[in-house]
Amino acid sequence: MADPNPHRVAEVQRNTKETQIRVRVDLDGSGASKLSTGIGFFDHMLDQIARHGLIDLDIDCQGDLHIDGHHTVEDVGITLGQAVAKAVGDKKGIRRYGHAYVPLDEALSRVVVDFSGRPGLHMQVPFRSGMIGGFDTQLTFEFFQGFANHALATVHIDNLKGDNAHHQCETVFKAFARALRMAFAVDPRQAGVIPSTKGSL
Numbered sequence: 001m002a003d004p005n006p007h008r009v010a011e012v013q014r015n016t017k018e019t020q021i022r023v024r025v026d027l028d029g030s031g032a033s034k035l036s037t038g039i040g041f042f043d044h045m046l047d048q049i050a051r052h053g054l055i056d057l058d059i060d061c062q063g064d065l066h067i068d069g070h071h072t073v074e075d076v077g078i079t080l081g082q083a084v085a086k087a088v089g090d091k092k093g094i095r096r097y098g099h100a101y102v103p104l105d106e107a108l109s110r111v112v113v114d115f116s117g118r119p120g121l122h123m124q125v126p127f128r129s130g131m132i133g134g135f136d137t138q139l140t141f142e143f144f145q146g147f148a149n150h151a152l153a154t155v156h157i158d159n160l161k162g163d164n165a166h167h168q169c170e171t172v173f174k175a176f177a178r179a180l181r182m183a184f185a186v187d188p189r190q191a192g193v194i195p196s197t198k199g200s201l
Helices: 040-053 070-088 139-151 165-184
Strands: 009-015 019-026 033-036 056-063 097-104 107-114 120-124 154-161
Touching: 009 070, 019 070, 033 040, 040 056, 040 070, 040 165, 056 070, 070 139, 097 165, 107 165, 120 139, 139 154, 139 165, 154 165
Parallel strands: 033 056, 120 154
Antiparallel strands: 009 019, 019 056, 097 107, 107 154
């Protein structure tokens, strides 16, 4: 008997001269993760996406970290976006929009997403430090830019308050996860319907 609620799963591999990446996602998972990018704090942030988005996430990246973390972080964003786009498919029945506010002590961030088919990132995060452990905070933008472009999503990210860069970044990733969880949820009132007046996304 067929599963009435099959999991939306996809796996993507991306190999360049700079990075070799494999990403597997299950949008209907439990929040389990297996992460290896070579950047400890980045793995910690990806774990937030899995845990708070209830997305099973398996990411393995071998990148040119002897140069810096740029190619690794950007290319993981690209590959994750490709995997999410593949897993979500034609978008029939999904809520499409998602939003979340997440605090962590003094920090507060808001993320709003729309799986519209029109990629775009609008991000305002005034990081208080250039580095968090071995992670360059500038690369946060590169990760979400890669994701938005390849998941074909509009993503708005705003850090509203924050004095600690770790807290700022963690609230951004947690809010992103919660927004994804909302957007990917199946709406029982429009089962099998593409959530757009155009009839396609």
